[in-house]
Amino acid sequence: MRETDMYAALCERRRSNRKFDPAHPVPDDVLDRCLELATLSPNSSNMQLWEFIWIRSESMKARMVPLCMGQQAASTASHLVAFITRGDLWQARATWNLDQVPKAASEKDEKRNKLMQKYYGTLMPLVYRQDVLGISGLIRRLFTGVLGLFRPFMRMGKAGDRRVVLHKSCALAAQTFMLAITSEGYDTCPMEGFDRVRVARALSLPAGAEICMIVAVGKGTEAGIYGERRRVPSEQVIRKL
Numbered sequence: 001m002r003e004t005d006m007y008a009a010l011c012e013r014r015r016s017n018r019k020f021d022p023a024h025p026v027p028d029d030v031l032d033r034c035l036e037l038a039t040l041s042p043n044s045s046n047m048q049l050w051e052f053i054w055i056r057s058e059s060m061k062a063r064m065v066p067l068c069m070g071q072q073a074a075s076t077a078s079h080l081v082a083f084i085t086r087g088d089l090w091q092a093r094a095t096w097n098l099d100q101v102p103k104a105a106s107e108k109d110e111k112r113n114k115l116m117q118k119y120y121g122t123l124m125p126l127v128y129r130q131d132v133l134g135i136s137g138l139i140r141r142l143f144t145g146v147l148g149l150f151r152p153f154m155r156m157g158k159a160g161d162r163r164v165v166l167h168k169s170c171a172l173a174a175q176t177f178m179l180a181i182t183s184e185g186y187d188t189c190p191m192e193g194f195d196r197v198r199v200a201r202a203l204s205l206p207a208g209a210e211i212c213m214i215v216a217v218g219k220g221t222e223a224g225i226y227g228e229r230r231r232v233p234s235e236q237v238i239r240k241l
């Protein structure tokens, strides 16, 4: 099969399944492979500000079910994976990116390294640094607002902008993971129906970490598919200019 056909088949086959078959647990090595693939997802500035928490112990899964509002997808899942944004790690990740820069062996390398230094040393703090009073956000908004009057400029500033950046990348990782699980012959259900405060406590998340979504994984059943897949007509969604 051509790669494009394989990808189309995966996208067609992936459905949100809300009732998994307890007789077919998903082997751990499947999760290992799919989580590794999730790390290959595109992400903003390669900052990789995410964490994938694999909830596999029976006791922890049982604890999560009521926190996921008792959803059947959670109670019947073989595994749960929480996709977490880790904005709190921005400094460590910026440093990690800088550490990856090879020593300059030529003038061209030196130029590239200077650019990297500017990017991770100056721009990333502008995007991610936060303070309690919100002063850095205000300065950012002013700065981008004024410069934006004269030329195209990325309008970053509000705390919400930063959260959007973090959740975009994390959701892409969740999608990579779900398609990988589909390719292994198993099923998933992404969930945002959970108590974020209690889940954060149960997972001992540090301040600054947020739950993007929790993905239930298992062998899907027919009863777990709630009807035909319905989509609004493509003309209402795809705009061609």
Ligand SMILES: Cc1cc2nc3c(=O)[nH]c(=O)nc-3n(C[C@H](O)[C@H](O)[C@H](O)COP(=O)(O)O)c2cc1C
Residues within 6 Å of the ligand: 014, 015, 016, 017, 018, 071, 073, 189, 190, 191, 192, 193, 194, 213, 229
């Ligand atoms: C971010 C996100 C959150 C979702 N939360 C839930 C949820 O809490 N419970 C649930 O049953 N389905 C949830 N879904 C699944 C959607 O309802 C489902 O993707 C949509 O109806 C389309 O169906 P399909 O995935 O089978 O194509 C969620 C999907 C996404 C992307």
